[in-house]
Amino acid sequence: MHKMGDKFQLHCYKHNGHINSICEESVVIEETNDYLICGNYKTMLIEEDGRGHRTKEPAIIIYYKHHWFNIMAQFKEFGLFYYCNIASPYIWDDGVLKYIDYDLDLRVFPDGGYRILDKNEYKYHKKIMHYSKELEFIINKELEELIKMKQNNEGPFDIKIVNKYLEMYRELIK
Numbered sequence: 001m002h003k004m005g006d007k008f009q010l011h012c013y014k015h016n017g018h019i020n021s022i023c024e025e026s027v028v029i030e031e032t033n034d035y036l037i038c039g040n041y042k043t044m045l046i047e048e049d050g051r052g053h054r055t056k057e058p059a060i061i062i063y064y065k066h067h068w069f070n071i072m073a074q075f076k077e078f079g080l081f082y083y084c085n086i087a088s089p090y091i092w093d094d095g096v097l098k099y100i101d102y103d104l105d106l107r108v109f110p111d112g113g114y115r116i117l118d119k120n121e122y123k124y125h126k127k128i129m130h131y132s133k134e135l136e137f138i139i140n141k142e143l144e145e146l147i148k149m150k151q152n153n154e155g156p157f158d159i160k161i162v163n164k165y166l167e168m169y170r171e172l173i174k
Contacts (some may be wrong), residue, residue: 001031001151002028002031002036002093002116002126003028003127004028004029004030004033004168005023005026005027005028005055006027006028007023007026007028007099008023008025008026008028008038008090008095009023009024009025009074009095009096009097010023010026010096010097010098011027011096011097011098012085012087012098012100012101013098013099013100013101014097014100014125014129015100015102015125016129017071017100018048019048020047020048020101021045021046021047021048022045023040023043023044024043024044024045024046024047024109025040025043025044025172026038026039026040026097026108027028027169028041029037029165029168029169029172030165031059031137033065034064034065034153035062035063035064035065036062036063036065036073036090036118036133037049037060037061037062037165038061038063038095038137039058039060039061039165039166039168039169039172039173040055040059040061041055041057041058041059041169041173042054042055042056043055046143046161051136052109057075057076057077058075058166058169059072059073059074059075060072060073060075060156060162060165060166060169061101062096062156063090065072065089065090066089067089067142067145067146068086068087068089068102068138068139068142069084069085069086069087069106069143069145069146070084070085070087070090070099070148071084071156072084072085073153073156073162073166075166075167078110079109079110079111080104080110080159080162081107081108081109081110081148082107082108082114082156083105083107084100084104084105084106084107084108084146085102085105086101086103086104086105086106086134086139086142086143086146087099087100087101087102088100088102089098091137094162102122102125102135102139103118103121104116104117104118104119104122104124104139104143105117106143106146106147108148108150114147114150116143122139132148155158169172
């Protein structure tokens with residue numbers, strides 16, 4: 001288990017093993033048997049083509065140990081947005097958090113509306129990377145679970161919970 005304040009790097013991969021992106025630094029806020037909650041702000045993100053940029057707003061990210069998604073709450077100046085990746089549960093490898101991204105994303109807007117993104121990318125990668133029927137089943141089941149969590153305002157979709165973690169993060173980085 002990691003302790004509050006620990007810093008780590010994150011590597012996101014595609015199903016074929018190619019690295020998709022690197023997040024230079026996140027800070028552990030809390031870890032349980034089910035998830036890891038961390039925060040970052042103005043951290044460097046490096047894309048697979050080598051381009052990099054710094055994040056513009058603070059974010060609280062929840063990585064799950066048993067679910068095939070992760071949830072990022074982005075505190076933008078014009079509201080709370082969520083960017084949720086359908087992705088494998090994470091693993092630790094030599095101090096780096098790693099997971100496989102499966103293309104489909106759920107974008108949640110400040111008004112509570114949401115949209116599933118990257119359906120065509122998912123279909124394309126499913127075909128060229130030969131996702132198994134079992135993997136397709138898991139991806140679709142976990143997307144349904146993620147949408148249900150959003151509709152019920154559970155977990156990180158409860159604004160009081162993400163605000164609590166944002167305050168904890170701000171105290172950590174002082």
